[in-house]
Amino acid sequence: MARIGNLLFAFFACFLVSVRGAPTDLENRDFIGDIINVIGLGLVTQINSYITFSQRSCDIFRLVNDRAGQLTWMNHLVKNPLIMELTIDRVVSSAGVNGTVYAKFDHTFAKPVTVGALKTVNSGRVPNVLLVKGALNSLDIIPLGKLDLISTDVYLRAATINGKLGVPVPIKGLKQKDVPTK
Template identity: 50%
Template sequence: MLPFSSLLFALFAVLFVSATPASSPSSRDLLADVINALKIGLVTHINVTITLDTLSDNLVTINFEAQNPLIIELTIDSVSTSAGLNNTEFASFDHKFARPVVVPPLKKANSGDIPNVLLTQGATASLDIIPLGILDLLNVDVNVRAGSFFGRGGVPLKITGLRQTKVPTTYNLLLG
């Protein structure tokens, strides 16, 4: 768990960024820079489901566990991600949640299944990373609402350029 001072700093950054105009490119990147510098990491675990169809269509289904280190609720409306290892992208997706993901203060929430995640190197080349059990989030852009109440309202924030390394990843093979 992060020290309370780090949580307060992150909360201050959220409030500062939300007070600046959303159209300002520097305001969108400032929050990502703060989160990256503090190594807070919004994702605690990734699950990847691989099927026989994956070998021909290069698509997998994923879900992830998101954490909220703040003392206010966060609601995730959409996410765009590229993930891989050693700066090589192996997967990417852009997803708008039909039912936004509500992450209570200081808790975690699962994203639910996100289908059609593209294996950018192809399924066969991606098999080599399975035994490692980790993924790096190379670039994450996320639309959240800070200070929502049971998923309603909140201050909309577009956070661009999040990065995170060595996220624990489980690969589930459904070959039947």
């Protein structure tokens, strides 16, 4: 009787291991991002974008004639709705209007952005934001005063202490409509 029990236990254990090891689409889903999107939490409260160029003729020529691929820089205000500190290490984002992407970037912070419990902070300068339609073609969205975060992946650590340690939590596929933009 003990041998049959051991055999059944071994069979059941192998079954569980094989089922757990089988790839599924659920493993590739980011439930945290889905939940944040469904409840409309919104982690970004403001976007500030800056197009800078000198008055040298080559910069003015580039502004007028480049239709795509110009770089700019930006910063954004990030809010933490949790009662624990969050530290943001990297952000990959695309932003635009009505599903059309105007800007995108992939930025790893040299000094991670620490957001205290229930606080809002400025991300600091995020360089190399690509204006995919060029600066001149992006000017049309300025009067709107808002951008949609079409797809944003945030690599952060939760429950940090002054930006140190913490539990890594990648949040992928965040979306946010009508973020105030200057």
